[in-house]
Amino acid sequence: MAAIVNVNGRIADQEHATIPVFDHGFLYGEGVYETMRTYNRQPFLFDRHMRRLRNSARMITLPLPFTDDELEEQIRATMAAAHLGGEAYIRVLVTRGIGELTYDLEATPTPSVVIIVKAQIDPPADTYERGVRVVIVDIVRNHPGSVNPLIKSNNLMNSALAMQEAFRSGAFEGVMRNYRGEIAECTTSNLFVIRNGTALTPPLDAGLLPGITREFVFDIGADIGIPVEEAVLHDDDLFAADEAFLTSTTREIVPIVSVGDRRIGSGRPGAVTLALLDAFRQKAQELSRIGNLEVKR
Ligand SMILES: Cc1ncc(COP(=O)(O)O)c(C=O)c1O
Numbered sequence: 662m663a664a665i666v667n668v669n670g671r672i673a674d675q676e677h678a679t680i681p682v683f684d685h686g687f688l689y690g691e692g693v694y695e696t697m698r699t700y701n702r703q704p705f706l707f708d709r710h711m712r713r714l715r716n717s718a719r720m721i722t723l724p725l726p727f728t729d730d731e732l733e734e735q736i737r738a739t740m741a742a743a744h745l746g747g748e749a750y751i752r753v754l755v756t757r758g759i760g761e762l763t764y765d766l767e768a769t770p771t772p773s774v775v776i777i778v779k780a781q782i783d784p785p786a787d788t789y790e791r792g793v794r795v796v797i798v799d800i801v802r803n804h805p806g807s808v809n810p811l812i813k814s815n816n817l818m819n820s821a822l823a824m825q826e827a828f829r830s831g832a833f834e835g836v837m838r839n840y841r842g843e844i845a846e847c848t849t850s851n852l853f854v855i856r857n858g859t860a861l862t863p864p865l866d867a868g869l870l871p872g873i874t875r876e877f878v879f880d881i882g883a884d885i886g887i888p889v890e891e892a893v894l895h896d897d898d899l900f901a902a903d904e905a906f907l908t909s910t911t912r913e914i915v916p917i918v919s920v921g922d923r924r925i926g927s928g929r930p931g932a933v934t935l936a937l938l939d940a941f942r943q944k945a946q947e948l949s950r951i952g953n954l955e956v957k958r
Contacts, residue, residue: 664779665743667735672742678775685769686756690816692773693717694754696910697736698781700949704736704751705910709873717813718755725755726772739778748781750911754815784912789938792918792930793833795847795907797896798826802837802845805868810845813870824848834907836899836920839868844894850909851875852917854894854902855926855933861898864891874908874941881940887933904931906938913945914938 666678686692694717695710704710711729718725727735732753740749754775760768800823803810808819827835827848836852839845846852846869853862853875860882865871882889892898899905903926905917914937916930 664777665739666778667739667742667774667776669774670735672739680756680773680775681759683759683761684756684773685758685760686754686773686815688762689757689764690814690818691721691723692754692756692815693721693723693813694752694815695813697751697753698910699740699749699751700945702740702748703949704733704749705945705949706873706877707733709876713813713871713873714753714755716811720809720812721814722766723755723757723772726774732774735774736776736778739776743778745778745780750777750779750781752777756815781911784915788833788912788915789930792916793907794831794919794921795834795836795917796827796830796832796921797844797899798823798835798837798848800826800835800837802839802868804840805866810868810870811865820848830921833915838896841867842895843867844896844899845869846872847907850907850912850915852894852899853878853889853906853908854899855904855906855931856898856902858933859888859890860933860937861890861892861894863894867893872908872910874910874913877941877944878908878914878937881937881944884944885936885940887937899925902926904934906934914941 664675668678695714697704697710756773757769758771758773803819808814823835823837834847836847837845844863845867851872853860879889900923905925907915916934918928
């Protein structure tokens with residue numbers, strides 16, 4: 662499905678949306694982004710995505726040239742131009758902008774802002790009904806002293822290599838360890854295991870993207886009485902888990918039923934995972950019907 666793209670306020674179809682070669686997003690991968698989706702045509706958890714985008718931008722000293730309201734207005738204009746029948750996938754990218762061949766910030770005074778809107782394609786129903794197989798990949802998640810995983814960076818070479826490793830073995834996702842050998846997250850999603858009824862996920866200082874869905878799972882767990890906690894996890898914790906799942910904006914909560922050739926739990930999506938998924942979907946519907954008027958965190 663073709664996308665509609667807004668480049669610095671100009672809306673065009675996918676074939677006609679362009680960025681100059683001297684944009685430092687292209688030259689150096691210098692930029693940050695967010696991926697959002699709609700429920701009931703409302704960008705979901707918009708305030709939380711804006712908070713993370715501002716934090717990513719701050720961590721690379723990139724001034725964002727818009728207020729939250731201005732960006733929301735541009736997103737809505739792009740969605741209107743896309744004429745989607747259903748829900749939208751929304752990707753917002755902000756790069757340093759156009760400048761000479763130097764890393765000097767002075768060279769790029771005007772950031773580029775791109776909004777991509779296309780149809781949200783949900784994973785097929787059997788992804789949730791049967792669960793998925795993941796593999797632990799050899800590519801290590803970025804060291805926090807390098808491009809810190811807290812930054813949702815446009816510079817995705819490491820993640821691409823990790824996911825390509827997972828694709829080669831036919832897996833749905835690749836689980837990445839950090840430089841200490843602990844489990845960090847997947848290449849495009851966060852990871853949880855269930856042990857004795859508690860959902861455990863690696864702490865932020867394991868070096869991972871603070872997923873908005875990950876954060877929302879803490880709220881959902883509190884709502885339905887499932888404890889959700891951070892814990893340092895190793896390979897064996899994953900292999901020995903009762904259940905496991907991954908989270909991301911576009912895929913919600915996906916049950917993991919095997920890791921490589923090892924079965925997790927019963928080898929079927931677990932009851933705790935499915936309860937969280939059900940509660941997640943209900944709350945997403947509720948919040949989007951009342952215009953995302955959740956309490957701001
Ligand atoms: C590395 C990584 N971790 C986790 C996530 C999940 O984050 P969110 O729930 O905000 O979509 C993503 C999403 O793209 C990601 O790229």
